[in-house]
Amino acid sequence: MKSQNKIWFSILFLAATFTGHSNSWAVQVQIQPGGYDLDAIMRVMTVITLLFIAFVIWLAVVYSEKNDNEGRLFKNPLSNLKKYLVSLQPIEKEAEILLDHDFDGIRELDSRIPPWYSFLFYGTIVWGIIYMMVFHVFGNGQVSSNEYNQEMQQAAFERQLLIKSGAFISEATVTQLTDPAALSEGKEIFQKDCVTCHGQNAQGVVGPNLTDDYWINGGGIKNIFRTITNGVPAKGMISWQTQLDPKKIQTVASYVMSLHGTNPPNAKPPQGEKWEEPKTDSANAQK
Ligand code: HEC
Incomplete structure (x- = not known):
């Protein structure tokens, strides 16, 4: 596969994966109309997912060698941001970060972890904390068990109302009242x-x-x-x-x-x- 084709293939693959997820969320939102919290969370998650997709696509584009060489379209005005996120050391300065191992002529650079990668990592931590707070600490993320209990309560309540209104009384079930x-x-x-x-x-x-x-x-x-x-x-x-x-x-x-x-x-x-x-x-x- 030509390298450019490869990139487009990965973009399509990623896009398909992510939109697949957000579709299944959309379905969840539809079948749980009562969960006000869940609705909002799903919407935020969808937006964040879309931002991630955009980010990943953008990374794929700026990392494509072809665009690096000729693709000014993507490099400007994003090239500074890219430089920051990727934090590659210019070739001239590589000597400064060269470690002194040498294995069969292969040598190692002490590059720092690219910030975009760290952001993803810290992002998952922040996301995890938000998720835990909403679903476990403040408690009412309307997880399925909550919803189930709520619906059971509601059903029991409605049943009491029906019993009181006598909806279940028929010729077959009627009893004589004596009070x-x-x-x-x-x-x-x-x-x-x-x-x-x-x-x-x-x-x-x-x-x-x-x-x-x-x-x-x-x-x-x-x-x-x-x-x-x-x-x-x-x-x-x-x-x-x-x-x-x-x-x-x-x-x-x-x-x-x-x-x-x-x-x-x-x-x-x-x-x-x-x-x-x-x-x-x-x-x-x-x-
Ligand atoms: C418009 C007149 C009328 C009114 C009002 C009326 N009934 Fe009747 N009811 C009758 C007639 C006539 C019969 C006899 C039916 C038959 O021959 O099968 C009857 C039969 C009955 C029977 C069955 C008696 C039997 O021997 O099987 C019951 C019980 C009864 N009525 C209760 C009531 C109750 C309770 C009310 C008020 C909610 C009521 N009825 C109002 C005319 C009336």
Whole structure:
């Protein structure tokens, strides 16, 4: 390979390597939108990487022999900076730094380490310190484990909210509530929404008596929950699922259950079939 080709090849190789890295960072930034710190750090890192690429390309160019001889384009006005960074001793002064080893005629110069090389070295130290401070000392570089914990916390919190709102309550999972607070809340809903058809004491008006042993659509918390949720539109019992959330339906259904056997005055005669609570069901209801 001609030496100039070699240089262009190395430049392309370096550029590909570095941009490969910054691409993978960009992806990380995208999948972690919550990490404010990380975003900023990634952006700074990308800028620094680009500066490094530029620096390395520039070094490759100034070190190419060809450009050294003819490439004024790159040498001026950068030649002074280059001279400083590379700190080569002019040939005339080489005698001063010649060490007195001699091996088969090969002799050694006591050149100082080129500053560009030292800068790279010190740069990694500075970078290491910044990195350690951000990720380990001040702690919140949003490393994956932090993020994971945060998301788990958030999910647990949202789950609590969902449980409170009753989103997980369905015909299959609903249980009968017996605490006085829930029952009085259920009573309120019943007084507001249900008495027109079922009567002040659930004795039955247009709708059936809800206090006796007889049920058209099945008794027990699960059936009652389903009847209130879906209604029996053909028979005049409307569906309440758009107006009452599952939690409220559970509450009012529990209130209806609590009225069982209260024998209100003017009770409507029994309709439907006698309901007996299956043994396993009541065991479930205790849970
Ligand atoms: C517009 C009148 C109307 C309103 C308001 C109404 N219901 Fe009903 N309800 C009915 C009718 C009619 C039936 C009988 C349905 C049937 O024959 O299957 C019924 C049936 C029921 C049943 C099943 C009874 C059985 O024997 O299976 C329950 C439980 C019930 N209603 C609860 C409620 C609750 C709780 C409310 C208030 C949130 C309510 N209803 C509001 C008319 C109403």
